[in-house]
Amino acid sequence: MSPRERLWERVQAALDAREDPLGDVEVQALLATHPDELEAVLRVVDAAHGVAKAARPTQRRRPAHLHVASLALGGAAAVAILLAAWPKSPRRVELVPAPEVASVLRAEFVDDDGRVLRRRSVDALSGKVITEVSPSRLAGDSDASYRFLRTEFVHGKTE
């Protein structure tokens, strides 16, 4: 079996097992030696996920006993909610962020002279990008080196 055939065998086997082919160490190694197959592999993985994604809202199969169980659980939950809510007066709950909890994670790429190549701030809890700055691009200058990574947590406020 050629390495190329082996690559496709591993990709298809991972998809058959409903695993991520891109996380397979052997697939990763084979892609590095056969970069011309990378595009095709990404497209096949995407196509397989596309069918699953398109079918998800309506066709995902659920065994009948799970339907019965979820109905029973739903009923029990409704009764529990009613019982809990009925006699008590409503109580207000406020969520206040603790000042010592970091809310923003800032990461930077700097070159050997300390110049910032790229900076990103993300919400430490949700992972959402808050700011993204790329003063200069590294791509295209293949000999340039960068040092990764300077990170810091910023406490209590976003930028």
Add this chain to the structure above:
Amino acid sequence: MAPEPAELEARMAAEAPALRDWLRRACGPEGDDVAQEALLRALQSRASFDPGRELGPWLRTIALHVLADLRRERARLETELDASTLPARDAADRLAEGEQLERALARLAPLERDIVLRFHGRGDSVREIARALHMPEGTVKSHLHRSRRKLAGLGGDA
């Protein structure tokens, strides 16, 4: 438990050159951008990293997903959506993706389409499909593998 940022940062710094070399081999100069994006994403999702595992494969997996996202985004831009439709872009994208998928499924032979929809759409196992269609599991897998390639716009055989 997620590793401390400083600990992960040090391990990532050590792994960064290998990741960049690997990506340059796999996708050329674009690999630099992908490496940076992958490292940033890895840091953002550090909670999902098991410190007992090797960092390299985890980073490469993230990098391949970054690359897949970039390809998808590029393909989306190539659909030449008019600027006036931008607010409705997500809906339009989903519609376009759905139509594209439908066309690709329509191009499959009926048996291949049936098998793909049973496996990826309904979540049936290969064994269940083989039993339902009265054929060996190996034959189901062959159809499945060929169909995936066809759906991706490639030839049926690797």
